[in-house]
Amino acid sequence: MKEFDGKTCRLIDADIHEKVTYADLLPYLGQPWKRYIADANWVQEKHMPYTQPAVAGVNRADAMLPDGRDAGSDLPFMREQLLDACGHDIGILTGALDPSPSSMHGWYEMAATLATAYNDWQIEHWLEKEERLYGSIHIAAQDPKTAVEEIERIGGHPKMLQVLLPIDDIAWGDPMYHPIYEAAEKHDLVIGMHHNEPPVQFGKWPRYFIEWHALIPTSHMIQVTNMILNGVFEKYPKLKVMMIEGGFTYVPFLMKKLDQQYKDLRHEVPWVTKMPSETIKNHFCFTTQPLEEMTKREWNNLVEQMGTDDIIVFSTDYPHWDYDSPEQALPNGLSEEVRHKIMVENALRFYPKLKRRDM
Amino acid sequence: MEEKVCTMQDLGPGDMIERTFSGKSIIICRSDQGIYAFLNRCPHQGALLSKGKIGGSPAATKNPGEYCFQREGEILRCPWHGREFDITDGGNTLTPDRSKLKEFMIKIEGEDVIVSTERKKSKAAQA
Ligand code: FES
Numbered sequence: 001m002k003e004f005d006g007k008t009c010r011l012i013d014a015d016i017h018e019k020v021t022y023a024d025l026l027p028y029l030g031q032p033w034k035r036y037i038a039d040a041n042w043v044q045e046k047h048m049p050y051t052q053p054a055v056a057g058v059n060r061a062d063a064m065l066p067d068g069r070d071a072g073s074d075l076p077f078m079r080e081q082l083l084d085a086c087g088h089d090i091g092i093l094t095g096a097l098d099p100s101p102s103s104m105h106g107w108y109e110m111a112a113t114l115a116t117a118y119n120d121w122q123i124e125h126w127l128e129k130e131e132r133l134y135g136s137i138h139i140a141a142q143d144p145k146t147a148v149e150e151i152e153r154i155g156g157h158p159k160m161l162q163v164l165l166p167i168d169d170i171a172w173g174d175p176m177y178h179p180i181y182e183a184a185e186k187h188d189l190v191i192g193m194h195h196n197e198p199p200v201q202f203g204k205w206p207r208y209f210i211e212w213h214a215l216i217p218t219s220h221m222i223q224v225t226n227m228i229l230n231g232v233f234e235k236y237p238k239l240k241v242m243m244i245e246g247g248f249t250y251v252p253f254l255m256k257k258l259d260q261q262y263k264d265l266r267h268e269v270p271w272v273t274k275m276p277s278e279t280i281k282n283h284f285c286f287t288t289q290p291l292e293e294m295t296k297r298e299w300n301n302l303v304e305q306m307g308t309d310d311i312i313v314f315s316t317d318y319p320h321w322d323y324d325s326p327e328q329a330l331p332n333g334l335s336e337e338v339r340h341k342i343m344v345e346n347a348l349r350f351y352p353k354l355k356r357r358d359m
Numbered sequence: 360m361e362e363k364v365c366t367m368q369d370l371g372p373g374d375m376i377e378r379t380f381s382g383k384s385i386i387i388c389r390s391d392q393g394i395y396a397f398l399n400r401c402p403h404q405g406a407l408l409s410k411g412k413i414g415g416s417p418a419a420t421k422n423p424g425e426y427c428f429q430r431e432g433e434i435l436r437c438p439w440h441g442r443e444f445d446i447t448d449g450g451n452t453l454t455p456d457r458s459k460l461k462e463f464m465i466k467i468e469g470e471d472v473i474v475s476t477e478r479k480k481s482k483a484a485q486a
Binding site: 054293322327329 | 403404405406407410411412436437438439440441
């Protein structure tokens, strides 16, 4: 397995979206699944009432391919526009979001089959073709039995770093998901949580996209809180969770609030034995994007409240419209040492399957 | 320093073209009212504005729920986060946040569009 020199690495990007078409998945599907897509044009149900946030919808306008294909669908173009241009050492793929098997609200057999097809397609077309790209295992988390089978099947792949759970309407502390955590822990896989269509407003959509997008961190807070208070980390002491695309600026508040509540209400959750803020520091990381514009002083204030900057990991979210530039997104004036932690060190330490040469 | 960057025939109202001026990438934008030159770099995170779009935008209103689309051909939207810049007003954003595009002086001689190094001041800066 490749080893990385933490000193010479310049950029690890924890959130890159590759794009798949349903037709791409057909060679990886058996029957009857194939015919539902090929003959009946089946596509996963969609809920979002707004797809218009930026000039080219939900993607960067300059990420669409010159021949009109979707942003994120072509590896050579991604190499040129992102990996080479920004100097990536490692990029972690986090899925197309459509299909998004764990977000299907029914027909779990199809979800499980799609997850398997997606993983095989991802390995063949991205991970095996580009050394710098690493992957996320897709599962149908609604059906933990097949989800565990898929983790067992593919979890040993050296470039699969995490199991991806889109945030949806059942919080992830629920005991039904625990076998997934057990399997992830066994294979040195992180749990990567990326919202897809999160229930930021009582399981429904707010009236405007700007409301939904501004409140995405609330759906991340629900998951972090729910996992901690359901005792997931007492039960799985090696488990790590990467919270993707919610930013990190809500974390200081959540640490303080959960600690205060825990001191008052521990009796209700006696299986929780550690201070929630400690559990956050020991088990979670948070990707930066979409990072609010802030000064160095504001950044430092947040870090001071968290008591650490070890849990902040840089991400671009390429090719989506709310992409963060590796050169421009962090506040001006951060020291090289801090930048290096955010851009490289923290991710390298966090993902068990990224091996460091200099440790 | 002055440089001819294009002719008036090269772009119509609502169009934008990319040129080089003094070694820098710039964009020339044309509206019904005039022609403008800006640095081809968004002041937010540095996207190439030439990959964005010129169009219109809903006017500010006192009535929630009301969309009054106007100013077609005058508002430049960045290709990444979609921030809106008014090309006819020194490249100021449509929000009160004070960020703006870097604008160059431009003059028309016959059909030639000539850009000079001097930056125009925005209306806000002149006030
Ligand atoms: S880079 Fe232009 S709006 Fe962000």
